[in-house]
Amino acid sequence: MAILKPEPVVPKGPLVRSPGQIAWAKLRQHPLAGYGAMVLVVLYVAMVFADFLAPYDFETQFRTKTWHRPSVVRWTHADGSLAWPYVYNTVRVKDEAFQAHYVEIAPENMEYLRAKLGSLLLEEPKENPIRFFVKGDPHKLLLCIPAERRLIGIDSPERSNRPALFLLGSDHLGRDMLSRLLYGARVSLTIGLMGAAITFTLGMLIGGISGYFRGWTDVSIQRLIEMIMLLPGFYIMLGLRAAIPPGVNQIAMYFAIVFILAFIGWAGLARTIRGYVLSISQNDYVVASRALGQGRFALIVRHVLPQTLSYVIASVTMAIPGYMLGESGLSFIGLGIQEPYASWGNMLQGARNVNDIKLHPWVLAPGFLIFITIVAFQFLGDGLRDAFDPRTVLRPKKESA
Amino acid sequence: MPLLEVRDLVKHFPVKKGVFSRTVGAVRAVDGVSFTIGEGKTLGLVGESGCGKTTVGRALLRLIEPSSGSVGFQGRDLLAMGRSELRAMRRQMQIIFQDPYSSLNPRMTVGTIVEEGMKIHGLGGKEERVRKVRELLRTVGLMEEHINRYPHEFSGGQRQRIGIARALSVRPKFIVCDEAVSALDVSIQAQVVNLLMDLKKEYGLSYLFISHDLSVVEHIADDVAVMYLGEIVERAPKETLFARPLHPYTQALLSAVPTPDPAKKRNRIILTGDVPSPMNPPSGCRFHPRCPKAMPECSVRVPLEYAVADGHGVKCLLYDPAIMARNGTKPEDLISTGSLAPGIVESELAKERERQEGGGTAGNPGG
Numbered sequence: 001m002a003i004l005k006p007e008p009v010v011p012k013g014p015l016v017r018s019p020g021q022i023a024w025a026k027l028r029q030h031p032l033a034g035y036g037a038m039v040l041v042v043l044y045v046a047m048v049f050a051d052f053l054a055p056y057d058f059e060t061q062f063r064t065k066t067w068h069r070p071s072v073v074r075w076t077h078a079d080g081s082l083a084w085p086y087v088y089n090t091v092r093v094k095d096e097a098f099q100a101h102y103v104e105i106a107p108e109n110m111e112y113l114r115a116k117l118g119s120l121l122l123e124e125p126k127e128n129p130i131r132f133f134v135k136g137d138p139h140k141l142l143l144c145i146p147a148e149r150r151l152i153g154i155d156s157p158e159r160s161n162r163p164a165l166f167l168l169g170s171d172h173l174g175r176d177m178l179s180r181l182l183y184g185a186r187v188s189l190t191i192g193l194m195g196a197a198i199t200f201t202l203g204m205l206i207g208g209i210s211g212y213f214r215g216w217t218d219v220s221i222q223r224l225i226e227m228i229m230l231l232p233g234f235y236i237m238l239g240l241r242a243a244i245p246p247g248v249n250q251i252a253m254y255f256a257i258v259f260i261l262a263f264i265g266w267a268g269l270a271r272t273i274r275g276y277v278l279s280i281s282q283n284d285y286v287v288a289s290r291a292l293g294q295g296r297f298a299l300i301v302r303h304v305l306p307q308t309l310s311y312v313i314a315s316v317t318m319a320i321p322g323y324m325l326g327e328s329g330l331s332f333i334g335l336g337i338q339e340p341y342a343s344w345g346n347m348l349q350g351a352r353n354v355n356d357i358k359l360h361p362w363v364l365a366p367g368f369l370i371f372i373t374i375v376a377f378q379f380l381g382d383g384l385r386d387a388f389d390p391r392t393v394l395r396p397k398k399e400s401a
Numbered sequence: 402m403p404l405l406e407v408r409d410l411v412k413h414f415p416v417k418k419g420v421f422s423r424t425v426g427a428v429r430a431v432d433g434v435s436f437t438i439g440e441g442k443t444l445g446l447v448g449e450s451g452c453g454k455t456t457v458g459r460a461l462l463r464l465i466e467p468s469s470g471s472v473g474f475q476g477r478d479l480l481a482m483g484r485s486e487l488r489a490m491r492r493q494m495q496i497i498f499q500d501p502y503s504s505l506n507p508r509m510t511v512g513t514i515v516e517e518g519m520k521i522h523g524l525g526g527k528e529e530r531v532r533k534v535r536e537l538l539r540t541v542g543l544m545e546e547h548i549n550r551y552p553h554e555f556s557g558g559q560r561q562r563i564g565i566a567r568a569l570s571v572r573p574k575f576i577v578c579d580e581a582v583s584a585l586d587v588s589i590q591a592q593v594v595n596l597l598m599d600l601k602k603e604y605g606l607s608y609l610f611i612s613h614d615l616s617v618v619e620h621i622a623d624d625v626a627v628m629y630l631g632e633i634v635e636r637a638p639k640e641t642l643f644a645r646p647l648h649p650y651t652q653a654l655l656s657a658v659p660t661p662d663p664a665k666k667r668n669r670i671i672l673t674g675d676v677p678s679p680m681n682p683p684s685g686c687r688f689h690p691r692c693p694k695a696m697p698e699c700s701v702r703v704p705l706e707y708a709v710a711d712g713h714g715v716k717c718l719l720y721d722p723a724i725m726a727r728n729g730t731k732p733e734d735l736i737s738t739g740s741l742a743p744g745i746v747e748s749e750l751a752k753e754r755e756r757q758e759g760g761g762t763a764g765n766p767g768g
Contacts, residue, residue: 284504285514287464288564292518292571293491306508391507391553 026387033383039376047185054179057137062174086127089163128154169362184342192320198262207273228267317381321374403437410470432631443608445622495568499580501560505552512548518571537566558589637713
């Protein structure tokens with residue numbers, strides 16, 4: 001078959017689109033970028049409103065409910081009629097193999113519980129309906145508005161063995177996993193953005209200078225980069241971490257980690273940018289701009305660095321997960337964000353032991369969220385790269401006629 | 402006073418080796434080139450690939466820093482200027498590139514590209530610049546609506562027109578056309594060459610027209626300079642050069658220009674061997690290893706530029722007064738390709754045949 005030339009694209013509406021409009025239209029055509037963006041929007045919105053969305057504070061402990069499995073939400077009353085969702089309180093019992101587990105104080109379990117606990121069983125079955133806008137742990141919405149309503153929860157009066165709503169189970173101190181995941185997102189989701197922002201500013205500026213000016217500037221910058229790249233990243237991270245005095249407040253710690261990650265990250269990027277700059281500077285349009293009398297700084301910023309945009313965008317999306325993982329790694333081994341503050345990394349400490357994973361698989365939830373976030377960033381980054389690439393073609397809209 | 406006066410322009414690219422970047426030699430891309438271009442005139446600079454034409458064009462604009470020499474522009478030495486002075490001067494001198502695909506920033510609209518120079522030199526306010534850009538686009542034969550399009554939406558010829566509009570935007574006096582039409586189809590070439598000639602008349606421009614295509618140069622140039630291995634070997638007014646080429650290299654070049662009449666019998670002069678490396682040029686006359694008229698002294702003596710007629714200079718020992726006296730030749734005897742001794746041409750053809758039969762390696766022992 002003869003090779004057919006594609007039909008020329010006749011743009012609908014105004015003949016000329018701005019670069020932003022073209023990129024946006026191409027991004028919308030990308031099959032996966034949209035899903036990635038949606039996931040990220042959900043995650044970041046959840047992060048911002050963590051105080052309101054989380055049923056409990058990240059510090060709230062339920063001492064009688066450590067390693068609690070996810071609560072069973074019931075939709076029917078004991079007689080089978082439809083009910084507003086509710087949960088039964090639970091009580092910890094040991095089975096024949098002396099393995100502790102939680103049993104709902106529900107009508108059908110009462111016989112078993114009485115046999116197991118006898119007089120220690122102090123409660124009768126009680127439905128605890130899940131309510132919206134319940135009065136819960138006090139918090140500061142958006143870090144400034146004092147409030148105590150939370151989106152969902154159950155009434156849990158202060159008493160021994162108070163009932164709790166654990167939609168994703170609890171950890172070794174009886175803290176709600178879901179709440180801690182939401183609070184932990186504040187660290188895990190922002191650290192990547194902060195780290196990437198610093199790295200890319202440094203990397204592009206230093207790489208751009210190195211590649212454009214060449215000569216001694218280039219040689220000295222390259223040797224510095226090599227020195228940084230030679231040092232094994234994780235040990236440098238540990239070394240820099242050791243320089244931070246113990247017991248500094250967690251906000252300082254957060255910025256220290258950002259700094260550590262960026263310090264390691266910029267070198268590789270600067271080197272790649274330098275390579276790009278070297279090759280891009282050979283292009284006639286750079287020479288043309290110089291012939292027009294353009295200054296050197298403007299040349300780099302206007303003509304050279306924008307050409308690296310698609311690479312940089314792809315790299316940013318690769319790097320953000322990298323920084324998330326860096327923070328998670330530090331926190332996982334106990335050197336990052338400290339308890340009782342939550343980050344997805346230090347929550348994974350609960351999953352260090354295979355036996356714990358077997359008995360309480362919900363401790364892997366932070367790992368799952370890290371995975372989801374990374375994949376979402378990759379999809380979005382892929383879409384952005386294609387969108388900003390002037391060589392990709394905008395497909396015409398499918399006509400439904 | 403000529404608009405542009407280039408004197409002994411030299412550009413050597415150092416060749417570095419080893420850990421400490423020892424300089425082990427130099428590529429002598431341009432080795433003592435001199436020429437002048439009068440106001441409103443076009444100088445055609447011709448020569449084969451790698452002879453240093455492009456380096457000349459860029460070195461005289463200081464897009465490549467020349468090693469030595471002087472470039473006088475309107476009586477001021479460009480090579481003595483400081484950075485800011487040079488930037489202001491750039492308004493007067495522009496360049497048009499060979500490759501229309503790499504000469505336009507793919508991320509900028511045509512409007513931004515053409516406007517850039519006016520912005521740099523503060524010519525007019527925002528609205529005036531846009532109006533000027535539209536006017537320029539019309540001038541070079543594009544449509545005003547193209548102002549917001551991106552380079553990838555244009556054909557090679559259209560892109561070259563954008564490049565011309567960019568060069569014109571700062572109202573220069575002088576433009577280097579670096580193989581400006583070589584990458585285009587022949588039909589488009591004609592359009593662009595005619596455009597360049599119209600613009601020259603309209604704006605009173607001077608061109609340095611660098612090309613390897615003699616027929617294009619014949620069309621556009623007033624004077625022609627022929628380059629070989631970093632040197633200008635012959636220069637003359639266009640009519641003179643095409644009518645009576647003196648240097649054996651020029652004669653060989655002209656004999657290679659295709660003619661529309663296939664029946665016409667011509668004496669092709671086929672040069673054998675490759676262009677020698679500019680890192681290590683031959684002794685004496687640089688052309689002597691390939692010259693069909695080489696004499697023993699050619700490998701020893703460096704020819705000077707001999708003025709044969711008014712404005713016609715040639716760098717060849719055949720035109721050295723002493724040697725002409727010895728051989729009893731007059732310049733006229735050595736002029737046209739037809740006056741070459743048939744034996745030489747025949748033997749060159751035979752050599753060429755031999756070379757091709759020998760797998761193409763026999764004639765090229767170094768490779």
